[in-house]
Amino acid sequence: MSEHTQTVLNALRKAPQFATVETVDSITRLGGLTNLVHRVEMGDTSVIVRIAGDGTDAYIDRSIEAHNAEAAARAGVSPQVIFAEPESGLMISETVPDIETMTPDLFASRAGSPARAGAALAKLHTSGEAFQFRFELFAMIEDYLKILSTKDVNLPDGYDEVVAAAAPIKQVLEAGDITLAPCHCDPLCENFLDDGTRMWIVDWEYSGMNDPLWDVGDLSVEAGMNAAQDAVLMTAYFGRTPTAAETGRMVIYKAMCDLLWTLWGLIQHADGNTAEDFWAYSTARFDRCKSLMQDPAFQSHIDAVRAC
Numbered sequence: 001m002s003e004h005t006q007t008v009l010n011a012l013r014k015a016p017q018f019a020t021v022e023t024v025d026s027i028t029r030l031g032g033l034t035n036l037v038h039r040v041e042m043g044d045t046s047v048i049v050r051i052a053g054d055g056t057d058a059y060i061d062r063s064i065e066a067h068n069a070e071a072a073a074r075a076g077v078s079p080q081v082i083f084a085e086p087e088s089g090l091m092i093s094e095t096v097p098d099i100e101t102m103t104p105d106l107f108a109s110r111a112g113s114p115a116r117a118g119a120a121l122a123k124l125h126t127s128g129e130a131f132q133f134r135f136e137l138f139a140m141i142e143d144y145l146k147i148l149s150t151k152d153v154n155l156p157d158g159y160d161e162v163v164a165a166a167a168p169i170k171q172v173l174e175a176g177d178i179t180l181a182p183c184h185c186d187p188l189c190e191n192f193l194d195d196g197t198r199m200w201i202v203d204w205e206y207s208g209m210n211d212p213l214w215d216v217g218d219l220s221v222e223a224g225m226n227a228a229q230d231a232v233l234m235t236a237y238f239g240r241t242p243t244a245a246e247t248g249r250m251v252i253y254k255a256m257c258d259l260l261w262t263l264w265g266l267i268q269h270a271d272g273n274t275a276e277d278f279w280a281y282s283t284a285r286f287d288r289c290k291s292l293m294q295d296p297a298f299q300s301h302i303d304a305v306r307a308c
Contacts, residue, residue, distance in 0.1 A: 004029070008038045008049050015083035015092050018042075031101065031190050033275045034268065039095060046097075047082060052089025055271050059147065060205045062086035064132045069093070069204040071182060075127035077120050077201045096200050099193040106189070107223040113194055114229045117219060118236030120192070120199040125181040125212040133208035135185045137256055138170050144263035151270035156262065156286045165293060166259060169252060172306050173211070176249075183210035187219040213246065217253030221288075245308035248301035255298070258289035 008027050012018045025041040034053040039046060052062065063086040072078035079094040100106060107113050141163065148155070184191065186206040193200040216237055220230050234242045234250065242250075265282035268275075292298060 004036055004038065004051075007036070007051065008040065011049050011051050011090050012040060012047070012092065014085060014090060017082070018047075018092075034273065035089075046095035048079070048093045048095055050089075050091045050093070053273070056089065056205075059143075059267065060089075061133065062089045065204050065207070066091065068131045068133070068182070068207040071129040071131060072124065072184075072201065072204055072207070075124050075129050075182070077124045077127075077199075078204070079200065079202065093202075096193050096195065099195045099200065102189040102192040102194055102199075102223075104189055104222070104224040106194070107225065107229070110194060113199070114223075114225065114233040115236035116194060116197075116199040117192055118216070118233045120201055121184075121187075121212070121215050121219070122237045122239075124201065125183065125215070127182065129182045131182040131208050134180070135183060135206070135208035135210035135214070137214070137260060138166075141260055141263060144260070144267060147267055148263065148270065151267070153266050153270035155266065156283050158290065159262070159286065162259065162286070162290055162293065166256065169256070169302060172302055173249070173252065176245075176305060176308065178211045180209040181212040183207060183212055183215045185210055185214065185218075187215050188222050189219075192219075211249065211253070213249040214253045214257070217250040218257040220250065221254045221257055243308070244304040248304035251292075251298070251301040252305065255289050255292045258285040258292070262286040262289065 005027050009021070009024070013021060021042065025043065028039045030037040030039055030048070034056055036051040036053070038049050040049055066081065066084035066086050069078060069081050069084070069091065073080045079096050081091065081093050083092040084090070100110065102113065107117070184201055184204065184207050186203065187201070191201055191203045193202060216233065220233060223229070225233065234247065238246070262282045262285045265278045265285065269278035269282060
C-alpha cells in the first residue's frame with residue numbers, strides 16, 4: 001500500500017458509488033509532478049484517484065478542468081470521469097487497461113507511437129467538442145510573470161530579451177486565420193497512454209480552446225522527437241504531408257512552449273515543489289528555447305506562416 005493510503009481512501013469515499021468502501025486490494029502511486037495520483041484496485045474495479053497538489057489552485061481552475069476532461073472522454077480520447085470535486089481538485093476516473101505510460105524513450109522505440117499520438121490529437125481537435133477556457137499563450141506568459149512577481153525567485157539570464165524577441169512572433173500568429181480547437185495544451189509524454197493500437201490522453205489541467213498545432217509542437221518538444229519522428233507525427237495528424245505554413249506553426253510552438261513552461265517551472269521552484277529539480281527544469285527549457293529561436297532556419301518558418 002502507498003504511504004498515502006488513508007488519504008486516498010478518504011478521497012475515494014467522496015464518490016457516492018464508493019462511499020461505503022472499507023478496504024481495497026491495492027493502492028499504487030503513479031507519476032505526477034504536482035498532484036498525488038494513485039491507481040486503486042477493488043475486485044473487478046480499477047480507478048485512478050487524483051488529489052490536487054497544494055497551491056495549484058493559484059493557477060488551475062478545477063471546474064474548467066472537470067468540464068474539459070468530460071468533453072475529452074466524449075471525444076473518445078480520454079478515460080471516463082467517475083467523480084469530480086472542483087472545490088478540492090479531487091478527480092476519480094476509469095483506468096485504461098494494458099497500457100504503457102509514454103516517455104521520450106518509448107516514443108523513440110515503441111513502433112508506431114508518434115503516428116498514434118498524431119491520430120489521437122487529430123481526433124480530439126476535430127471532435128467538435130467545446131472546451132471551456134481560451135488558452136492564450138502570451139496572456140499566460142503575462143499571468144505567470146505576475147505570479148512570479150509575488151515570489152522570491154529570479155528569472156534565467158536573458159529571459160527579458162527572449163520575451164522581447166517573441167513579440168513579432170505573436171503578431172505573425174495572430175494575423176493568421178486559425179480555427180481554434182479543443183486542445184490538451186500540456187502534452188507531456190506521460191499524459192499519453194499507449195495500448196499498441198490507440199493512444200489515450202489524460203490530465204486536462206491546462207486544457208482549453210487553442211491553435212491545435214500548439215499540441216503537436218509541444219508534444220514534439222516533450223518527446224524529444226527528431227525530424228523523422230516529426231514527419232510521422234505530422235503526416236498522421238493531417239492524413240497528408242503538411243504545408244510549409246503548418247510546419248512553420250508547429251516549429252514556432254516548439255519554441256514558445258519552452259518559453260511558457262520555463263515560467264511554470266519557476267513557479268514550482270518558488271513554491272518549493274520537490275517532485276523535481278524545477279530550477280534545472282526551467283533553465284534547460286529556456287536554453288532549448290533560445291537555441292531554437294537562434295537557429296537560422298527559424299526565421300524561414302516565421303516567413304512561411306506570415307506568407308500563408
